[in-house]
Amino acid sequence: MAPPSADSLAGLERSEIEALCARLDQPAYRARQLFRWVHVQRAASYEAMSNLPRAFRERLAAEHPVQTTQREHEAPSGDGTRKLLLRLADGEAVECVHIPDTPRHTACLSTQVGCGVGCIFCASGAEGVVRNLSSGEIVEQYLQLQAGTQDRLRNVVVMGIGEPLHNVPALAKALRILQDPEGVDLGARRITVSTSGPPRGFEQLLREGLRVNLALSLHAASDALRSRLVPGGGAGTVADLQGMADRWFEATGRDVTFEYVLIQGINDRDEDAEALARLVGRHRNINLIPMNPVSFAPALVAPLPEHCKRFADRLRRDGTVVNLRRQRGDDVAAACGQLRLHSKKQPLPPPAPS
Ligand code: SAH
Ligand code: SF4
Numbered sequence: 001m002a003p004p005s006a007d008s009l010a011g012l013e014r015s016e017i018e019a020l021c022a023r024l025d026q027p028a029y030r031a032r033q034l035f036r037w038v039h040v041q042r043a044a045s046y047e048a049m050s051n052l053p054r055a056f057r058e059r060l061a062a063e064h065p066v067q068t069t070q071r072e073h074e075a076p077s078g079d080g081t082r083k084l085l086l087r088l089a090d091g092e093a094v095e096c097v098h099i100p101d102t103p104r105h106t107a108c109l110s111t112q113v114g115c116g117v118g119c120i121f122c123a124s125g126a127e128g129v130v131r132n133l134s135s136g137e138i139v140e141q142y143l144q145l146q147a148g149t150q151d152r153l154r155n156v157v158v159m160g161i162g163e164p165l166h167n168v169p170a171l172a173k174a175l176r177i178l179q180d181p182e183g184v185d186l187g188a189r190r191i192t193v194s195t196s197g198p199p200r201g202f203e204q205l206l207r208e209g210l211r212v213n214l215a216l217s218l219h220a221a222s223d224a225l226r227s228r229l230v231p232g233g234g235a236g237t238v239a240d241l242q243g244m245a246d247r248w249f250e251a252t253g254r255d256v257t258f259e260y261v262l263i264q265g266i267n268d269r270d271e272d273a274e275a276l277a278r279l280v281g282r283h284r285n286i287n288l289i290p291m292n293p294v295s296f297a298p299a300l301v302a303p304l305p306e307h308c309k310r311f312a313d314r315l316r317r318d319g320t321v322v323n324l325r326r327q328r329g330d331d332v333a334a335a336c337g338q339l340r341l342h343s344k345k346q347p348l349p350p351p352a353p354s
Contacts, residue, residue, distance in 0.1 A: 008068045009060070010038050010143060011136020013173060014180055024059055032182055038066060039139075039183030042147050069140045074148065084145055088113070088137060092130060094161055096141035098149060104190075106155040109141045111171055112162025117196050118232045119219070121261055123294045124161040132167040138174035142184065156186060159194040159215075165201025172208040188212050194259060197236035202244050211252045215287065216241045218258045220267050221275035229267065238279065245284060257285040257323075262311060264291075264303040273314040285321045288312055 009017070018031040033051060037043045044067050046057040072093065073085040082098040097108040115122070116129035141160075146153050156178060158164045164171050171193070178186045194215040195201070220226035223237050236244065245256040258280055262268050280286060288311065290302035302308070312324040 007064065007134050008136035008140065009034065009064045009066045010139045011134050011170075011174070011177070012064070013177055014182060020060075020063075024056060026056055030056070034060075035180070035182050039143070039177070039180070042143050044147075067136070067140050067143070068134075069137060069144060071144055071148075082145075082148070084141075084148070086137075086141060086144060088133075094133065094137070094141070096145055096160055098145045098151075098153065099157075100151065101155075104155050105149070105151040105153045106157055107142050107145045107153040108157050108159050109138055109174075110160030110162050111138060111158060111164040111167045115162045116166065116232060117163050117230060117235055119196070119217075119230050120297060121229070121263060121291055121294060121300050123296065126294075126296050129162070129166070132170060133162070135170045135173035135177065138170060139177050142178060146184075154186070155190045155192075157192045157194065157215075159192070163196055163198065163201070164193050165195045165198050165205055168201050168204040168208065172205070172210060175210055175212065192257075196230050197241045197244055198234045199236050199240050199244075200234065202236070202247075206247065206251055211254070213254055213257070214244075214248045214252075215257045215259050216244060217261075218276075219261050221272055221279050225267060225272075229263075242279070255285060257287055259287045259289060261289045261291050262303055262308055264301050264307075266300070268303045268307060268311055270314070273311050277315050277318045277320060280315075280320050285323065286315060288315075288322060288324045290325070 012020070014031060014035050017034050018028060021028065021030045021034070030052065034049070037049045041048070043049055046052075046061050046066060049057060068089045069086040071084060072087040075083045075085075077083070080100045084096050084098075085093055086096065087093055092113045094110040094113060096110060099106040099108060110133065112132050113130035114128055115125040118125040118128070142153065142156065158171065175191060178184045178191070179188060188211040192213040192215055193205070194217060196217045217230070218226070218238070218241055219229045221238065226238055241258070245258070248254065248256050260267070260276065276286070288308060290305075290308050291300060293301060303311070308324055312322045315322045
């Protein structure tokens, strides 16, 4: 499950780069220079780092590549999202997305190649999990997305391929790197981790002490339905997720958001809305996400827009804050994981010039 190669410079925390510089007999300020080259100037190779001694760069290059991912394919969509397929050093691929929500621009990042949870509506889990991403492979998604736009990507959502809480060490490290004030300097409030709620991973995340936002992918108000929709990987029960919401609030002062993918005829009945309203209580936020179509499960579709609105209105009656999302990016197979699935089955067009 571990990533195969040595981590890139992009995946090292500043303290690790300081230790590396000390070991190579370089003054401490070199670490700050290196860190800024990677995260602020977004240098993709040592060549560009002109204020560092050549011999030092050569020694570094022998230990750590600056980055290990390659931009392979960029897919703009009619609604403005920009999806990037990155090729990893071992030939695997992951996706990341730039979502240009005004006034903020958001980077959506992946944490695994595939996913072991296997939600029935999700392309990421359709073929199981291959491996975890390294911290560098997670950070590089942000850097690669940012390199392709003039807009500053100030928000990060960890909602791409994979279950983030099955890869907590690399996730936590990547988020610490992205929050470093000498680098990208993201605020913790601007980061959201989305999870199906595996209890063991949740405990690990709590111990990391990150004060980020948490989104819990609930999708059903009963365990009977939830275990059909979210079948594997030790995902939590409905009660587990409620407990996580309380504990996250206690630990961070941040209220969680529940996510609920609406699927016609499966979890969109009036009694589902009633049960969900009872379950979330007054204090919680819900994101309702009309299902994006996936090619491997053509029978699963979003309810009609007026039905989604009715479902949302039922929840709002009890004071729940409901955000009914619009579907995005169907035209570039944007429901996460589809571009990767597609790329394995047929060759993609050549990469867009960067
Ligand atoms: N594994 C994590 C994070 C990645 S999925 C999780 O499940 O939370 C991020 C979000 O995308 C989840 O809420 C998931 O339910 C949603 N999602 C997955 N497939 C979808 C689809 N086909 N249509 C709409 N939302 C989908
Ligand atoms: Fe995995 Fe999340 Fe997709 Fe479920 S929705 S299969 S947990 S990536």
